[in-house]
Amino acid sequence: MLSAAHHSTAQQVDVVIIGAGIAGLSAARHLTSSGVKVSVLEAAPRVGGRMATDEVDGFRLDRGGQLLTTSYPELLRTPGLDGVGLRKFSPGVLVHSDGRNYRTGAVGSARSALTVARALASAPRPPLGGAVDQARLGAALGRLAATPTRRLLARPERTALEALSARGLPARTVNAFVRPLLSALLCDPGLGTSSRCADLALHAFARGRMFVMAGGAAALPELLARTLPEGTVQTDVCVTDASISGVTTKEHGEIGCRALVLATGARAAAELLPGLRVPDFHPRTVVHHTAPEPPMNEPALLLDADGGGPVAYTAVMSAVDPSRAPAGRTLISSTLLGTPPPADGLDRSVRAHLAKLYGTPTDDWELLAVHHDPEAVPAMPPPHDPRRPVRLLSGLYVCGDHRDTSTVQGALFSGRRAAHAILRDLGVRPEYETVSLPAVA
Secondary structure, eight states, X not given: OOOSOOSOOSEEOSEEEEOOSHHHHHHHHHHHTTTOOEEEEOSSSSSOTTOOEEEETTEEXXXXXXXXXXXXXXXXXXXXXXXXXXXXXXXXXEEEETTEEEXXXXXXXXXXXXXXXXXXXXXXXXXXOSHHHHHHHHHHHHHHHHSOHHHHTTSXXXXXXXXXXXXXXXXXXXXXXXXXXXXXXXXXXXXXXXXXXXXXXXXXHHHSOEEXXXXXXXXXXXXXXXXXXXXXXXXXXXXXXXXXXXXXXXXXXXXXXXXXXXXXXXXXXXXXXXXXXXXXXEEEEEEEEEOSSOSOOSOOEEEESSOOSSEEEEEEHHHHOGGGSOTTOOOEEEEEESSOOOHHHHHHHHHHHHHHHHTSOOTTOXXXXXXXXXXXXXXXXXXXXXXXXXXXXXXXXXXXXXXXXXXXXXXXXXXXXXXXHHHHHHTOOOOOOOOOOOOOO
16 A cells, blocks of 8 residues: 655656566656656566466477567557567468468558458358358458547447447358457457457557567567666565655665655556456466367467367467467467366367367477466456556656556557656656557568
8 A cells, every 4th residue: 555755765767667578668768768756666576467478498488479560550669679679470361260370461560451352252152151251341441441540449338249240241241250359359258348448459460460579478568668768677676655755665675755656567556556346357367288280280270169169269379470389380379269178178278179179180289388468468347448547646657558558559558558647747758759660561
């Protein structure tokens, strides 16, 4: 719980940020680029929060299964991203439907309604229907891609599942492609998410390409941390007391400040600020295997539309990003949404499902790691405010995906909103910078 103001401090900065996830790092970058002195304090031994990557026997294993798109506006503002490398899924998305895998064309690389329609019209008939149905889907995605965000946020709000029935698309197209895609993008198999947030997710998908960070998800927060002045981020720091005028730590004593930012997860933020709403969460489990031979050579994302097992989507991650596996080794990463199977039977049920999805035996696959996060993604049921206040009062701010949309884009943007609120209160004019992503064909 936040305490009364401190009276003496050994160190002094303008802003203390508690939490070095991507929201806190985003806030720090915008503040330091405007000349504000910042200290980011992180209790864990590394930055990134839920965007963590473990190294196991030469494999780089993500703890979360975040799907990123190159159209996220905040990624366009991340300096140096092109130097880290984007590893895109190609040809994009495969769909497992009626016991077979189908290409959906370059759906995720849409640049216009015409481009999407042409891509889909060249796809095999199942599971998207005939050429007319595919063109209708392409046109719908194209319209979403061309619709400004403010108009999407002004649409009538209901659940994503309810909204799908009003899109004028055939049920087969919805069930075999749109629904499993949205479930993966939102981490919400029941699609109880706000239809506005679902539209934002499809908008981002239709405008960009899906990708992962080269070297693992942790590469993004590590990149953000490297953009900050040396000494800004301190890890392995335990904050024992905090107020808007300073914090007390076990390791460094007191640090005085003019403003305090809580950039932790929703539950940790509520523990520091009683009364702050804690949302429900969508759980997610990521399972990593290695196999003697890759079950598929394409660097594609494979969605399950049949619902015949626990896996929502999977990829031969060593084909997408070779740096995630030792030379000559194969890494298959699979994501489960909702409550996973019991631990004692999880690997068996996942491998049985993957055998169907990839069409190959999995008996000799080796389990590398299982990561389950019961609070992976804050839920966004309607009505959902994607611009929840980040300024609680002058000197006290909060940011994170629980203040915006429950995406990497939402976390980054909430950090920028918090930084700009602080700059206004401090009377400092913000610096703006935009860095283009590398071209993605």
